[in-house]
Amino acid sequence: MATTPNPPIKTNRIGLAVIDYRGGKSTLxxxxxxxxxxxxxxxxxxxxxIEPEQVAKLSGIGCSSKSPAYFLGxxxxxxxxxxxxxxxxTGAAVANHKMLHIGVSGDGDTASIGMGQFAHLMRRNxxxxxxxxxxxxxxxxxxxxxxxxxxxxxxxxxxxxxxxxIDTCALAIELGATFVARSFSGDKKQLLxxxxxxxxxxxxxxxxVISPCVTFNDHExxxxxxxxxxxxxxxxxxxxFVPAFEEIDVEYEPGSGIEITLHDGSKMRLSKLEEDYxxxxxxxxxxxxxxxxxxxEVLTGLFYVDPERPSFTDLLNLVEQPxxxxxxxxxxxxxxxxxxxxxxxx
Amino acid sequence: MVSSGIAVGQGxxxxxxxxxxxxxxxxxxATVNGSGSQSANSVLMRAIFRMGxxxxxxxxxxxxxxxxxxxxTIRVSKDGYVARKRVSELLIAMNPESAAExxxxxxxxxxxxxxxxxxxxxxxxxxxxYSVPFDKLVGPxxxxxxxxxxxxxxxxxxxxxxxxxxxxxEVEAAIGKQFSGKKRATEVNVAAARAGYEFAAANLxxxxxxxxxxxxxxxxxxxxxxxxxxxxxxxxxxxxxxxYPITPSSSLIESLIEYLKKYRVDADGRASFAxxxxxxxxxxxxxxLGASWAGARAMTSTSGPGISLMAEMAGLGxxxxxxAVIWDVQRAGPSTGLPTRTAQGDLLSTAFLSHGDxxxxxxxxxxxxxxxxFGMAAFDLAERLQTPxxxxxxxxxxxxxxxxxxxxxxxxALDRGKVLSKQDLERAxxxxxxxxRYADVDGDGIGYRTLPGNGHxxxxxxxxxxGHNEKxxxxxxxxxxxxxxxxxxxxxxxxxxxxxxxxxxxxTPGAKIGIIAYGSSHWAVVESLDQLDVGQISADYLRLRxxxxxxxxxxxxxxxxxxxxxxxxRDAQMMQLIKLDIAAAExxxxxxxxxxxxxxxxxxxxxxxxVSQEQK
Numbered sequence: 001m002a003t004t005p006n007p008p009i010k011t012n013r014i015g016l017a018v019i020d021y022r023g024g025k026s027t028l029x030x031x032x033x034x035x036x037x038x039x040x041x042x043x044x045x046x047x048x049x050i051e052p053e054q055v056a057k058l059s060g061i062g063c064s065s066k067s068p069a070y071f072l073g074x075x076x077x078x079x080x081x082x083x084x085x086x087x088x089x090t091g092a093a094v095a096n097h098k099m100l101h102i103g104v105s106g107d108g109d110t111a112s113i114g115m116g117q118f119a120h121l122m123r124r125n126x127x128x129x130x131x132x133x134x135x136x137x138x139x140x141x142x143x144x145x146x147x148x149x150x151x152x153x154x155x156x157x158x159x160x161x162x163x164x165x166i167d168t169c170a171l172a173i174e175l176g177a178t179f180v181a182r183s184f185s186g187d188k189k190q191l192l193x194x195x196x197x198x199x200x201x202x203x204x205x206x207x208x209v210i211s212p213c214v215t216f217n218d219h220e221x222x223x224x225x226x227x228x229x230x231x232x233x234x235x236x237x238x239x240x241f242v243p244a245f246e247e248i249d250v251e252y253e254p255g256s257g258i259e260i261t262l263h264d265g266s267k268m269r270l271s272k273l274e275e276d277y278x279x280x281x282x283x284x285x286x287x288x289x290x291x292x293x294x295x296x297e298v299l300t301g302l303f304y305v306d307p308e309r310p311s312f313t314d315l316l317n318l319v320e321q322p323x324x325x326x327x328x329x330x331x332x333x334x335x336x337x338x339x340x341x342x343x344x345x346x
Numbered sequence: 347m348v349s350s351g352i353a354v355g356q357g358x359x360x361x362x363x364x365x366x367x368x369x370x371x372x373x374x375x376a377t378v379n380g381s382g383s384q385s386a387n388s389v390l391m392r393a394i395f396r397m398g399x400x401x402x403x404x405x406x407x408x409x410x411x412x413x414x415x416x417x418x419t420i421r422v423s424k425d426g427y428v429a430r431k432r433v434s435e436l437l438i439a440m441n442p443e444s445a446a447e448x449x450x451x452x453x454x455x456x457x458x459x460x461x462x463x464x465x466x467x468x469x470x471x472x473x474x475x476y477s478v479p480f481d482k483l484v485g486p487x488x489x490x491x492x493x494x495x496x497x498x499x500x501x502x503x504x505x506x507x508x509x510x511x512x513x514x515x516e517v518e519a520a521i522g523k524q525f526s527g528k529k530r531a532t533e534v535n536v537a538a539a540r541a542g543y544e545f546a547a548a549n550l551x552x553x554x555x556x557x558x559x560x561x562x563x564x565x566x567x568x569x570x571x572x573x574x575x576x577x578x579x580x581x582x583x584x585x586x587x588x589x590y591p592i593t594p595s596s597s598l599i600e601s602l603i604e605y606l607k608k609y610r611v612d613a614d615g616r617a618s619f620a621x622x623x624x625x626x627x628x629x630x631x632x633x634x635l636g637a638s639w640a641g642a643r644a645m646t647s648t649s650g651p652g653i654s655l656m657a658e659m660a661g662l663g664x665x666x667x668x669x670a671v672i673w674d675v676q677r678a679g680p681s682t683g684l685p686t687r688t689a690q691g692d693l694l695s696t697a698f699l700s701h702g703d704x705x706x707x708x709x710x711x712x713x714x715x716x717x718x719x720f721g722m723a724a725f726d727l728a729e730r731l732q733t734p735x736x737x738x739x740x741x742x743x744x745x746x747x748x749x750x751x752x753x754x755x756x757x758x759a760l761d762r763g764k765v766l767s768k769q770d771l772e773r774a775x776x777x778x779x780x781x782x783r784y785a786d787v788d789g790d791g792i793g794y795r796t797l798p799g800n801g802h803x804x805x806x807x808x809x810x811x812x813g814h815n816e817k818x819x820x821x822x823x824x825x826x827x828x829x830x831x832x833x834x835x836x837x838x839x840x841x842x843x844x845x846x847x848x849x850x851x852x853x854t855p856g857a858k859i860g861i862i863a864y865g866s867s868h869w870a871v872v873e874s875l876d877q878l879d880v881g882q883i884s885a886d887y888l889r890l891r892x893x894x895x896x897x898x899x900x901x902x903x904x905x906x907x908x909x910x911x912x913x914x915x916r917d918a919q920m921m922q923l924i925k926l927d928i929a930a931a932e933x934x935x936x937x938x939x940x941x942x943x944x945x946x947x948x949x950x951x952x953x954x955x956x957v958s959q960e961q962k
Contacts, residue, residue, distance in 0.1 A: 002405075024819075032466070052803075053799070053800065053803065053805065053806070056798045056799075069808060069820065073806065074806050075806055076797075076798035076799075076800075076805070076807065076808075076809075077806070077807075077808045077809065078639055078808075078809040079811070080632070080636075080662060080809075081658050081659065081662050082656075084629070085631025086629070086632075087588075087628065087630075087633045087636065088633070088635060088639070089636060090622065090629075090632075091588065091634060091637035091638070091640065091644060094586055094620040094622065095620075095638075095640035096640045096641065096798060096799055098789065099799050108459065116625055116626065116629070117625065118630070120624075120625040120629065203809065228622060243715070313620075317615065317616055317617055318617055318618075319616040319617065319618050322640075323642045324585070324640045324641030324642045324799070325641065330618050331643070332583040332756075332760065333580065333581065333609045335755040338753065338755050341577060342520070344750040345568060345711060345752075346566070346568075
């Protein structure tokens with residue numbers, strides 16, 4: 001053969017290339033943390049070999065909520081209204097419990113206008129990945145503080161935030177989410193690993209990702225800037241992840257960490273743990289998050305996981321076929337049923 | 347033998363007041379809320395129903411768990427009138443708080459059955475009083491005070507059976523129905539009714555008001571509109587229900603849950619439905635939109651305050667074009683208003699709910715039968731039109747007892763609207779190959795949609811409330827925005843022909859006056875037409891069953907000199923909607939009859955209002 005063959009396109013376990021997981025071109029600012037998160041979502045779904053047509057994307061309103069347009073272009077998506085993504089997601093997940101649901105929200109969308117729905121989604125342990133792209137400010141309305149802004153954080157105009165930040169992770173643990181983690185848009189490895197593990201989890205994944213706003217909140221005095229986050233990031237543990245479909249037995253030194261088996265059989269390995277940290281223990285997690293706040297640490301890692309608690313759709317005890325796909329023969333009772341009911345009213 | 351203070355009905359004695367009245371009167375039962383009189387009232391109503399006589403029951407109750415006065419009226423009408431009557435001919439006075447006022451409201455010649463210690467007989471001398479020693483009668487029936495309190499009510503049923511010449515066999519059959527399957531409950535209640543009957547038979551003369559057997563109820567049912575609406579949803583194949591409790595809508599969903607548990611769980615105990623009690627009405631409608639977007643048949647039910655909270659989502663559903671079925675069992679407003687009182691006050695706010703240019707189809711059931719039918723049709727319409735569809739019932743239809751023909755099993759298959767499958771998208775040569783979510787392929791303003799999980803790589807589209815082009819891509823281009831809004835308007839025109847058409851309930855040759863009404867007002871209007879006939883005023887009647895209107899509404903106004911629009915709200919909301927829709931020259935013909943007391947509309951009000959406007 002005289003010609004050199006093109007190098008084969010790299011594909012995943014279902015034969016798709018990375019490009020099959022891409023979306024439209026981002027219209028967010030260059031350097032926005034949200035774009036890096038979109039990239040990691042693309043990588044995670046590609047590496048996990050998830051069929052993009054079987055993923056549904058949900059979002060509310062804000063810069064973060066625009067981002068589902070920039071990844072997984074072959075997935076259906078619903079960009080809803082401000083703070084109400086959780087209810088849309090709940091309806092969608094209940095209607096089709098066979099699909100994988102990923103929601104993207106922001107700190108304003110979640111911790112202010114959407115706090116009620118956020119709380120109840122966490123409480124239900126709805127099977128979905130809920131990502132907060134957390135930059136401490138409202139971007140689309142030009143830089144007002146959000147409710148995750150830390151006390152003492154300063155806007156470019158010099159205004160200082162005097163109210164305590166809402167810790168969405170602590171809240172999520174308190175309310176019933178079963179996979180709660182915080183990461184940083186600049187930490188490719190940790191974020192990707194957490195996302196892959198999130199895909200393997202059955203239940204609500206709350207992933208709060210510090211994602212600096214380069215336009216409104218990346219200056220000196222901000223506690224959500226790239227510099228501040230890098231300087232103050234404290235990693236709770238090192239996380240490695242082996243998906244269920246990779247039958248690799250990794251040998252670990254005994255006592256070097258904790259192994260957690262997720263719903264689909266995938267395994268997470270947490271190593272270099274802080275002494276006595278047990279991520280399956282709520283009180284430990286809440287205590288550590290409170291300490292992090294006192295010490296002004298940006299604590300990242302997997303705070304809490306419970307792979308056993310039934311998800312909301314488990315509790316509904318649904319038929320196998322998605323409700324959305326049920327035929328009339330299943331959903332409309334026979335005439336004899338109407339006759340029976342009419343008789344009861346005679 | 348227990349003896350009563352007054353041996354027989356005493357009081358009125360003019361001959362006019364002694365003429366027998368057969369199958370044409372109203373009974374008002376005045377009790378204390380929470381005393382458990384509902385069962386007794388239902389039994390009394392059902393016993394009359396079982397005697398084949400047209401009957402209706404209305405509960406006027408306070409926003410309260412226990413303690414405040416409550417009234418239940420049972421209307422017996424050989425002519426089949428079922429609207430509320432303003433004044434009753436018989437009063438059962440069980441509530442010391444309201445007794446005096448209730449007695450004073452009666453017309454001369456009326457009958458009062460009262461609890462002996464209330465000593466009402468001295469209040470007026472133009473009424474017939476029957477004193478009943480309830481405490482003495484209930485004593486031997488049960489030892490428990492709580493049960494005694496309940497059984498007191500069943501005693502008045504027995505007393506009434508004697509006074510009205512009701513057949514005790516039918517009373518006992520009605521008790522059996524009321525406590526179906528509960529042997530002990532049936533037995534003690536039958537014993538209570540008998541105790542009342544025997545006491546009355548021995549001590550009281552029969553009243554001049556009598557029930558005589560007719561044959562008007564063969565095969566009929568007694569049901570409330572909320573249960574009927576729930577059955578509509580069941581037979582529409584609803585799969586996702588999300589709701590937030592609110593009076594007077596809660597019983598619709600609670601009935602639906604019972605039916606779903608009974609008829610939609612498979613042999614393995616798996617449910618072909620999901621019911622989610624949401625954190626508020628915003629979340630309830632959000633879940634409905636999420637589920638409908640995913641392809642489920644989803645619904646919620648609420649009342650006015652919930653509709654207000656759903657405003658933003660309603661606009662999203664309209665603009666992203668997502669089906670939704672939303673029941674509004676209306677109550678008196680504003681704000682938290684009178685939660686246990688009826689009204690038709692949400693018409694305007696619902697028709698244009700949300701911000702920007704929005705319009706929503708509304709179905710307006712007038713009967714329990716239509717609650718069932720529209721409860722089904724709403725899903726077909728929502729999916730056909732890909733938009734939220736509202737069903738506006740009210741407390742009167744929703745929570746009161748109505749006699750009805752049995753509901754008909756739907757003849758047509760479910761209409762799931764324009765949904766493309768993976769196979770559709772693969773079909774060569776079809777427009778579907780280049781799927782564009784919001785393209786008006788058929789010219790009816792309705793695009794084709796795909797559902798998440800379709801499986802085809804080109805099936806995905808991006809649902810959003812913000813500006814979009816035909817391919818559902820983000821767009822702020824003026825021409826895209828205008829195209830979209832204009833197409834939505836075409837869809838609205840399509841809806842005119844799809845929603846239930848108005849019904850010409852009465853056509854009189856040469857009638858110069860027209861009446862337009864909708865919903866629960868229908869029953870008062872039917873009766874009022876007969877009253878107007880007596881007064882030599884002949885009127886035609888068009889009953890609206892949905893918004894948007896068909897051309898028939900304009901034609902009806904055009905065909906008459908004056909048209910009275912009947913509303914159960916202060917601001918003539920239906921008349922305002924009609925004004926927006928009909929030809930400008932016709933608008934001046936519209937007049938309005940507005941009723942807004944919180945009580946169901948009565949015929950006399952309609953008649954008096956029209957007569958007085960005709961005299962001007």
